[in-house]
Amino acid sequence: MPRQPAWTATLTFKAAVFIAVMCCALAALLGVLVHVSVAGQTVRDSRDKALARLDEVGRLYESGEPLPRFAGVDPAGLPASLRALAAGGERGTMVADFEGRPTMWAAGPADGRALAVRIDYTQSAATIDRLDRSILGSSVLAIGATLLVGAFAVTRVTRRLHATATVARRISAGDLDARVNDPRTKDPSRPLDEVATVSGALDTMASSLQRKLQSEQRFTADVAHELRTPLTGLSAAAELLPEGRPSELVRDRVRTMRALTEDLLEISRLDAGTERVDLAVHDLGPLAERVVRAAASTSGTVTEVRMVRDATVETDKRRLERVLGNLVANAHRHGAAPVVLSVDGPVVTVRDHGAGFPDYLLAAGPQRFRTESGGKGHGLGLTIAVGQAEVIGAELVFANAPEDDEGGGAVARLTLPEYVRLAEPDDEGPEEQEDPEEPEAPEDPAKA
Secondary structure: OOOOOHHHHOHHHHHHHHHHHHHHHHHHHHHHHHHHHHHHHHHHHHHHHHHHHHHHHHHHHHHOOOOOOOEEEOOOOOOHHHHHHHHOOOOEEEEEEEOOEEEEEEEEEEOOEEEEEEEEOHHHHHHHHHHHHHHHHHHHHHHHHHHHHHHHHHHHHHHHHHHHHHHHHHHHOOOOOOOOOOHHHHOOOOOOOHHHHHHHHHHHHHHHHHHHHHHHHHHHHHHHHHHHHHHHHHHHHHHOOOOOHHHHHHHHHHHHHHHHHHHHHHHHHHHHOOOOOOEEEEEHHHHHHHHHHHHHHHHOOOEEEEEEEOOEEEEEHHHHHHHHHHHHHHHHHHOOOOEEEEEEOOEEEEEOOOOOOOHHHHHHOOOOOOOOOOOOOOOOHHHHHHHHHHHOOOEEEEEEEOOOOOOOEEEEEEEOOEOOOOOOHHHHOOOOOOOOOOOOOOOOHHHO
16 A cells, blocks of 8 residues: 555644544535535426416316416426326326426326426526526635634644644754743733643743752762772772782772763763864774874773774864774773774774663763673763764764674774865966967056
8 A cells, every 4th residue: 555645644634634524524515505405496496387387277277268388288308297297187297308398297087188288497496596696606615714714823833833843853952052932921811722822832841841950960970070089098998908818909980980070070061062073084993093003002802903094084083083082992991802993085983892872872872870791880981972972063873883894893984074175276277377479568668
């Protein structure tokens, strides 16, 4: 079955169809009522006139006087059913064609035969036809006008609904300052319709959500900021402990707490949207190799670097190194060797050969403080990577490699905006040269 066009599902189309169907039904009902009423009255008037003439002709027939030309006994053209009715002793009328024209017949008994008269019904039939055409034309005009007015009214409503839906999508995309601001919700004296009620409810929900998120962001930032001072003192005190297993455990926990605090501060800045990028042009390949070397020197991990095609990108070096470092660290912490970082133009891919990303991460992205691999970590590394990638205008996608592709594994693909060098002025074409045939202007003797 072919798929219906998308516009057939719109409220405007459905309202137009509903209005058209109702108008057609109403016009047909009124047309039938008017037609039946007028046609019935016209038939009754013609019937009364024909019966009156039949009475006059009956008196002429009884007195033996000659009958007029529109009357006769068993005249030609008299409908058989009306002839049989009159021969049976009853009177009746009927509309039928006579010599190609509509005619009203009236017949009655006359010595076992049918005495009949006829009246030209052409004018009456024409009147009914003109009435039917007038009803049809008026119905078409009324339906068209109603459709235009209805479409205008429905379009005003759908335009407001589209505006509300647009604001809802902006809010879901992270723009918490977006509001519908329907003017009907700002004037208490005006009654609210359903669309204004929905718009007001959406604005209220957005304001409440914004307050709650801002409160949570301030709480996270305040907690992380307040923890920095005691952790600094705790770190200094831990360095004074005598060497041994207990002091190593204390120093390790302090380092973990400091790293967590710094991550929380970074996330709070990303949530606040106050980060500013420092763009510069860099070669992506050497930058990625430097990140791998830094990770190997700090954690002792080994990452294979594959250069398919180098590229020049315009990005924030510090933030890009943060993203790649988090991806490489996550691959070693939660995946399995070998870990491979590939550079193919402006696309950097980090892949391990472990169990792959969990389903929740593939469906909704990384979530804070949620890990399912059993390894160390707080689930903040990928969250920071996603936030920093968004700041530098890069696209970070998470996926799992197929099992038949070198054993599967988790794949993080970062796509950066590639830097395109503009053509140098010398490359645009040869410089214009003076025409050698054009003589030079003579020197002004006054300047000599």
